[in-house]
Amino acid sequence: MSRNPARKSRPQPTPTQRALGLLVRREHSRKELARKLAARGVEADEAKAAIERLAGEGWQDDARFAESLVRSRAASGYGPMYIRAELGTHGLSGEAIAVAMDGFDGDWKQVARDLIRRRFGEGGPDDPARRRKALDLLYRRGFDSGQARAALDGDD
Numbered sequence: 001m002s003r004n005p006a007r008k009s010r011p012q013p014t015p016t017q018r019a020l021g022l023l024v025r026r027e028h029s030r031k032e033l034a035r036k037l038a039a040r041g042v043e044a045d046e047a048k049a050a051i052e053r054l055a056g057e058g059w060q061d062d063a064r065f066a067e068s069l070v071r072s073r074a075a076s077g078y079g080p081m082y083i084r085a086e087l088g089t090h091g092l093s094g095e096a097i098a099v100a101m102d103g104f105d106g107d108w109k110q111v112a113r114d115l116i117r118r119r120f121g122e123g124g125p126d127d128p129a130r131r132r133k134a135l136d137l138l139y140r141r142g143f144d145s146g147q148a149r150a151a152l153d154g155d156d
Contacts, residue, residue: 015042015050020059027065030055031091062092066100074106077115082142112143112151124152 013021018040019033028036030051037047054060066087073083080101087097116124116134125134131152138148 015046016053018042019047019050019054023054023059027068028060029062029065029090029092030060033060062090062096063099065090066092066096067103070100070104074104074108074111077111077118077141079112079138079142079144079147080104080108081144085142108143108147109150112138112141112147113154115141116151 015037019037022028022033022036033051034044034047037050038044042050051060069087069090070083073086084097084101087100092100115138119137120130120134125131134152135148138151139145143151
């Protein structure tokens with residue numbers, strides 16, 4: 001079946017429309033949004049103007065993005081060191097990262113415990129080799145030694 005030649009093709013979306021299309025799916029940092037727009041062929045100046053406009057209208061907010069990322073990663077079993085490092089890759093200031101991390105109302109030890117339960121069962125690792133694996137997992141996921149030990153020992 002051929003296309004109807006009388007039909008007009010859709011006009012190309014503007015850089016602002018492209019950026020808004022990304023933002024309605026999930027929060028994005030300014031840096032991430034600029035990268036994605038560039039990958040879609042949007043010139044850097046146009047992308048910057050679109051991002052500025054959307055930020056001014058409240059559609060894009062790095063602080064809201066950071067809070068969302070902290071909640072999302074913590075829910076997935078990542079610790080504060082991992083999350084802090086990931087936030088840094090998004091071009092956020094140290095202050096913005098600190099505010100987002102301080103705004104997390106969960107308990108990092110509990111996040112670590114939940115991860116261990118999901119991976120090793122309710123009883124946790126039951127022998128030294130599995131305890132070592134559990135510790136390695138917690139360290140890779142960005143928990144410090146106090147949080148990791150508390151998760152394995154059940155300490156508060």
